[in-house]
Amino acid sequence: MDTYLQAGLDALGDATRMAIFQKLAAGPLAVNQLASTLPVTRPAVSQHLKVLKEAGLVTDNRAGTRRLYRLNPEGVARLRAHFDQMWTQAMSAFQAAAETPESPVKVKGESHATDRRRSRRS
Amino acid sequence: MDTYLQAGLDALGDATRMAIFQKLAAGPLAVNQLASTLPVTRPAVSQHLKVLKEAGLVTDNRAGTRRLYRLNPEGVARLRAHFDQMWTQAMSAFQAAAETPESPVKVKGESHATDRRRSRRS
DNA sequence: CCTGTAGGTAAGTGTCCACTTACGGTAAGT
DNA sequence: ACTTACCGTAAGTGGACACTTACCTACAGG
Numbered sequence: 001m002d003t004y005l006q007a008g009l010d011a012l013g014d015a016t017r018m019a020i021f022q023k024l025a026a027g028p029l030a031v032n033q034l035a036s037t038l039p040v041t042r043p044a045v046s047q048h049l050k051v052l053k054e055a056g057l058v059t060d061n062r063a064g065t066r067r068l069y070r071l072n073p074e075g076v077a078r079l080r081a082h083f084d085q086m087w088t089q090a091m092s093a094f095q096a097a098a099e100t101p102e103s104p105v106k107v108k109g110e111s112h113a114t115d116r117r118r119s120r121r122s
Numbered sequence: 123m124d125t126y127l128q129a130g131l132d133a134l135g136d137a138t139r140m141a142i143f144q145k146l147a148a149g150p151l152a153v154n155q156l157a158s159t160l161p162v163t164r165p166a167v168s169q170h171l172k173v174l175k176e177a178g179l180v181t182d183n184r185a186g187t188r189r190l191y192r193l194n195p196e197g198v199a200r201l202r203a204h205f206d207q208m209w210t211q212a213m214s215a216f217q218a219a220a221e222t223p224e225s226p227v228k229v230k231g232e233s234h235a236t237d238r239r240r241s242r243r244s
Numbered sequence: 245c246c247t248g249t250a251g252g253t254a255a256g257t258g259t260c261c262a263c264t265t266a267c268g269g270t271a272a273g274t
Numbered sequence: 275a276c277t278t279a280c281c282g283t284a285a286g287t288g289g290a291c292a293c294t295t296a297c298c299t300a301c302a303g304g
Contacts, residue, residue, distance in 0.1 A: 006137060013135030014262075015128060025212040031281060044263055046282055065271045065280045073216050080209045087202045090147040094195050136292075153251060166293055168252055187250045187301045 005086060008079040011055035016040055017048045021071070024058060028070040127208060130201040133177035138162055139170045143193070146180060150192040 012018050020034055031049065035042040049069055052058045056075035060067050134140050142156055153171065157164040171191055174180045178197035182189050 006140065009131070009135055009140065013131055016262075018128065018131065021212070022208075025208075025215050027215055032279090040262085041264070042281075043265085043283080047262080050282085062271090065278095067281065071212055071215060073213070076209065076212050083202075083205055083209075086144075086147075087198070087205075090143070090193055090198050091195070093147050093149055093193060138292075154249090162292085163294070164251075165253080165295085169292080172252085184301090189251065 002082060002086075004078065005082045007055055008057070008082065011052055011057055014048070016044070017052060020045065020048055021052065021057065024069060024071050028068045030063075030066040030068055032066075034069075124204060124208075126200065127204045129177055130179070130204065133174055133179055136170070138166070139174060142167065142170055143174065143179065146191060146193050150190045152185075152188040152190055154188075156191075 012021060016038065019038060023029060023034060023037065031042055031045055034049075035045045038045060049058060049060070053060065057072055057079065058069050058075075059072045060069045062068075134143060138160065141160060145151060145156060145159065153164055153167055156171075157167045160167060171180060171182070175182065179194055179201065180191050180197075181194045182191045184190075
């Protein structure tokens with residue numbers, strides 16, 4: 001898999017983080033400014049910003065007692081590139097399928113076990 | 123916010139669902155075929171496919187006793203369009219910021235309460 | 245009709261994570 | 275120095291949700 005893509009999806013997967021991302025798209029904002037327009041408390045916003053920062057999607061700099069957060073162009077561009085790659089890869093399947101008129105997909109035996117046990121993940 | 127975008131992010135936010143999506147990008151697959159290459163059981167795959175289907179990202183059709191799942195071009199294209207819109211919107215902020223040399227952002231009083239209580243969400 | 249394969253669904257459980265409150269720490273104003 | 279605004283972090287909790295097992299239905303072959 002693509003770890004960058006997964007990290008980006010994990011960062012934007014949460015609705016609140018997504019909302020923060022969208023608000024920062026309009027311009028730099030302080031933590032209180034973000035929290036005042038969101039249905040969560042300020043510490044929650046701080047934690048979300050930490051995640052977004054670790055994902056390379058935002059940067060911060062001090063402005064007096066406040067701390068202004070803004071989107072990180074490089075991180076956003078890189079994540080977008082990974083997404084674009086995924087879309088094109090997903091779309092290429094249709095073109096390939098459209099050119100071949102019919103593929104029977106005749107896999108007969110292949111996995112005859114019903115409800116096999118599996119290992120837990122991590 | 124954008125409900126479509128959020129639905130798509132919710133659908134692809136999970137790592138397993140993302141893996142299923144990626145595998146389906148290579149071509150149509152049955153449930154057992156997916157489950158055999160994933161670290162989860164078949165029912166789990168079925169549930170993920172249900173979510174992806176409700177999000178309009180995949181379609182299914184019967185093939186004998188099996189059921190073949192494939193990506194839905196329209197749903198994928200629509201989700202991609204929403205993503206593209208988000209990226210460009212996010213990028214437009216930098217251009218606007220680059221053209222204006224300095225904006226003081228002098229918001230003085232605006233929210234003077236510290237750690238205000240808020241309502242839970244849903 | 246019976247057996248075996250394929251898959252959807254119900255019900256239950258464990259874990260993660262998005263929140264909260266509480267606290268400490270820095271910068272500006274008086 | 276004292277106060278006040280702003281912010282990050284620690285610690286703890288509740289709920290969602292990604293899993294599991296168990297059960298039932300549908301199709302194909304003998």
